[in-house]
Amino acid sequence: MNEMRLTIDGREVTATEGMTVLEAARSAGIFIPTLCYHEKLEPYGGCRLCMVEAETRGRTSLVAACVYPAVDGLLVRTRSEKLDRIRKTILELLLAHAPESPVLLDLAAEYGAEVNRFEHQASFCIHCGLCVRYCAEVKQKHAVGFVDRGIRKEICFIPEIAAKECPDCQACFPLCPTSYLQSVYVLTEALAFPASAEAGKA
Template identity: 45%
Template sequence: MVKLSINNRPVEVEDGTTVLEAAQGLGVKIPTLCHHKALSPYGGCRLCLVELDDGRRKRIQTACVYRAQEGLKVQTDTERVVKARRIVLELLLARCPESEEIQRIAAEFGVTETRIRKQDETCILCGLCVRMCHERMGKAVIGFAHRGTLREVVPPFDAESEVCMGCGACAFICPTAAIKPEDFCSRGISPLPSEFDLGIGPRPVVSVAFPQAVPNTPSIDKEHCVYFQTGECRTCQAVCDADAIDLEQEPAEIDLAVGAVIAAPGYERYYPDNRLEYG
């Protein structure tokens, strides 16, 4: 275990824990656009900057990639940190001025305008979509191409991909809604129709069948789940804090001695209080 302090609050974490994870465990909010607990840390957006003091010197560092060290002192809201984040937000706001997510975070830091010439971009090059496709889907359909100001996220040769499954995970995880898998997926993107809504609306692969379902718990559609089709993904397991997802679970019949079952299919509420045989 490693002992450190965050905003003068002592905390003990497992070896290998990042500063961002340690702060989140304490309930300390650190903004980020490129981090996801199911993916490897990247440090691309630079929003999670914090001030670190290891006893030798103080410096600004990204919290998502810096691992906790014994005796490390972390400050997340000093004047130096806030100023650095505001500069980063100005850069992001200049690159993607129409992004609602960037506008929201920038407003929290009092940044509503940028001194930098605005561009007409939507992608902030955070790499979430690239890592999701490679690390979780096992496909690597998209990746970074070119360098500097020409850097972008594209499929190989910037052409339609027959490898893309059309799962839409890249679009789901994108913080700025920049990536459009329908632009490069040769199979096309088809949302799963909601049976409860008679196909009018979509539903996710993990969902509750209908609002009144008993038990009212989510289930996994094995026919469309990436894990059950390819053995990859497991994103739901990685993000579930309750550790409630069991991908090896099999259907089972359970006999319950309930004594009586009341079926009330009508629209008027039924009160069984006056029926003594029901207890």
């Protein structure tokens, strides 16, 4: 295993090959905010909240820490005026979709993001993909997936699989930062397999 030394927020951090900047920072106890990151899942790079400044050979670039590989001699800054501004805007854009999400509101308070800056669009899903990826990668049930693309992209349960697998699993529920997942599930249940749900309760 190759050991690498990088500097994160002025602190020397050692990382092994294959680690991302985020993992290196976490292992040293340095906090970087994330929404789509989960330690059991492949990095996704979807929420962009883990954006950090990475400096190599005098050049600074903005990278997503959860997918950026740690390299030797890398200089990382996790907080700066620029980063705070970026995270604030990202949070404001996400809050337009899920204005009541506790996770988002906590981060919004930290970065001074305004809930009402952008017109609210009641989609509630912030496309972090935690439920979809957890179901596919950890549970390997593939009961929930994305449909469509762009502004119409949303999550969707496959009723046949959901009726069989979901009532006893529901491991994705606590992962959702907005509770939208639960409502999609309840809707699927109501439309596709209400009887089996009753049987489960009895």
